Amino acid sequence: MPDVDKLLHEFIEEDRAGGPADPRAYLERVEGTDRAELEALIDGYLARAPRRPFDSEAFARSPARVVAEELGRALGGASGTWPALLPRLRHRAQLRRADVVRRLADELGAREAQVDKVARYYHEMERGTLPAAGVSDRVLEALGRIVGVTAQRLRDAGRTSGGTTPGTAGAVAFARVGSPDPRYVEPGEPPAPAAPEPRDEIDQLFTSAGRD
């Protein structure tokens, strides 16, 4: 049976030669405490391993691109990490954006004529263009029930990273991370109002928290 030292060195050599080496192929060759030891050592190596050199083609095919895309919207926007969080929560809850909007509108007691406005605000939350500080607890509580997290979790995410005010610099800076993940993208932007709409309770709920 190969010894742990030899396997660890082979793993590191393969990983440095271009890798990434697959730990499982090495772990399969040992058992018992040897296996546990090799696993711990490989884990220790990976925890200390330097950043891998960037490869734009591999990045484009990697799940890392999706995370970079979401993070780019979050870091460049005004909504904290909502652009990284909300599409993934929605995806995990197996809900389309239209489903979330409809349920959110119901929870907020929106009239039929106000559903498009709810859709626009929710879209802005996912795109990182709606200042998080203005969104009321009532919206976050309702949204949390729909996607399965607490309102506090959403509030915390809204406070994290990105800008605190809407602006173009951050959006421009992170605009070219990648194209949106097709799993989360749905065709069609929320319809813009045909004419200026009077400010109503929906606007209040999404933009006026903390102003009273």
Add this chain to the structure above:
Amino acid sequence: MFRPLDEAELQRLDDDALVGYMRRARTAGHPSAALALAILVYGHWANVERRIRLKVPESYVEDLTGDVVADAIASAFDGTSVGEFVSWLGTITRRAIADFYRRGQGRSRLEALPAIEPEAPSEEGAVEIRDAIERVMATLRDDHQRVVDIIVFGGGTAADAVREVAGVTEANAHQIVSRFRRALRRELEAGGDTGST
């Protein structure tokens, strides 16, 4: 005055400098912020993913990796991370794995944790989520930790350790590594590893 860097220059920056560059590029509205972010995410993805795959069922690996990488970078970007980026990333990874089991498989980490944990972990918390390697490393002096890093995790030789660590001989280096490995096996045989499948 912001000076944009090209891809080759960005690749040469260490992680913390890359995060600093992202902040400056964002303020300047310069699109190289996106490239810096891509370099950081891509560069750590495979290492985090493989660490998580060692501990977590395959169907959860990609999601949990995304959570960890996103959390670590977001908190480093907004200045709420603790210490160097790579250590912070390790802390977030261990917490995410420990939490995966604490909360029960199948429940999203996003469901249960604050987005980012901005505060420094308490000593008790840090100990609780340490894995066997970190527990054993924590018992070593700093110079001995460095020897272990060079020889065991860096694939170096005792001669490399002698060159890099003052006051260490090749014989010392071998002894330090042997003691570390014996202590690690004792730790593993005691079954104290956290979060292992």
